[in-house]
Amino acid sequence: MPSPSEASTSNAPPTFRSLGVIDPLLEALEQVNYKIPTEIQVEAIPHALKGRDIIGVASTGSGKTAAFALPILQKLWEDPKGLFACVLAPTRELAFQISQQFESLGSAMGVRCVVIVGGLPMIDQSVALAKKPHIIVATPGRLQDHLERTKGFSLRALKYLVLDEADRLLDMDFDSVMDNILKVIPKERTTYLFSATMTTKVAKLQRASLSNPVKVEVSTKYQTVSTLLQYFLLKPLIEKDVHLIYLCNSLAQNSIIIFTRTVHDAQRLSIVLRTLGFPAVPLHGQLSQSQRLGALGKFKSGGRRVLVATDIASRGLDIPSVDVVINFDIPTHSKDYIHRVGRTARAGRSGKSITLVSQYDVELLQRIEKVIGKQLEAWPTDKEEVALLRERVDEAGRTAVNELKELKGQGRDRGRKRRREESGGRDDRDRDDDMVEAGMPSKHKKSKARR
Secondary structure (H helix, E strand, O other): OOOHHHHHHOOOOOOOOOOOOOHHHHHHHHHOOOOOOOHHHHHHHHHHHOOOOEEEEOOOOOOHHHHHHHHHHHHHHHOOOOOOEEEEOOOHHHHHHHHHHHHHHOHHHOOOEEEEOOOOOHHHHHHHHHOOOOEEEEOHHHHHHHHHHOOOOOOOOOOEEEEEOHHHHOOHHHHHHHHHHHHOOOOOOEEEEEEOOOOOOHHHHHHOOOOOOEEEEOOOOOOOOOOEEEEEEEOOHHHHHHHHHHHHHHOOOOOEEEEOOOHHHHHHHHHHHHHOOOOEEEEOOOOOHHHHHHHHHHHHHOOOOEEEEOHHHOOOOOOOOOOEEEEOOOOOOHHHHHHHHOOOOOOOOOEEEEEEEOOOOHHHHHHHHHHHOOOOEEOOOOHHHHHHHHHHHHHHHHHHHHHHHHHHHHHHHHHHHHHHHOOOOOHHHHOOOHHHHOOOOOOOOOOOOOO
């Protein structure tokens, strides 16, 4: 029988202190306004502090990053060393976000992080790695570049390996790169695999050499959150542009992410929107890394209320103030739909998603509805208002086509210059290109260059 003091606290909600988190990290949690641990943090942190390997499954926006960052930082506090942990992420934007969270939570202990991704100069990254930062956050392709080419750099003393969005990192597109990385890091390490879904085959998990892992799962079904209102708008393919502008007009006071399947449409629609007076900025894989971070920064700060993006923005990014997600193109795979609409209605907040559906997309819509277990509602439209917009939208579309032709010529020269500045890093090996992120089949070409 428990003592009176134990009985009085047995039903108390868990706190970071009761999970075993130390005072320096509790102070940092207070500063970033993390008051109550989320479900995945409650389940994962005690096992992690005991040194167990973990497979963590939780929905988007559930606090997975802190679930692995806090135990790593606590062990680093006890045994400070350089090149202590390496976190792998499938996209550059997610890598920067993870690094920012490590730095915030580790501010009291002076944690040093470095982000290793494509699109930035190899030589600058080599200098940063030579200083032996505590935490490396990287995309797989660029990390392999440094393991092969940066003199004196190795991960032989690594204590922790984290695979964030692990289902994406262990899929076929990353296969050979992940194999090469796992071969050159020590087997005696602690490994965390975190993802919104874990569809990876058991053989791949064994290949990642986990040792008797604990599986913590707080989202048994791959689905959308209850605070998200989901709609569809069924219109002919030729009328998608005008109905997108109609939606942006109707939702003008909201923060909006518009997802497209291709880079071309992301760029084109951002020009159309700006021509019509909407503060829009594009985000896609053919922008330079500084442009990508700049676009994301403007949107996060509220400087731009509309972000037109490919699926590089669908995975893991935490942008607190997104009110609406619009799918200009319906995703080919249902899980990509769930990742996209998961950019809104995060951490208990409400949000809306609207998916434009053409006559060719009805089967895809039905497939998504079956996976999420609910039917989307029809978004109402005002036909007269749409008709009034049509001429202006058509004119803006012609302006966008002409501007893209000019940008294409200028882009060739800039692209050559940027590749020289980046010292030959094989950026395609990050595998965060838009065709892969959009769920489109990748074309495997036989060549000497490894992907």
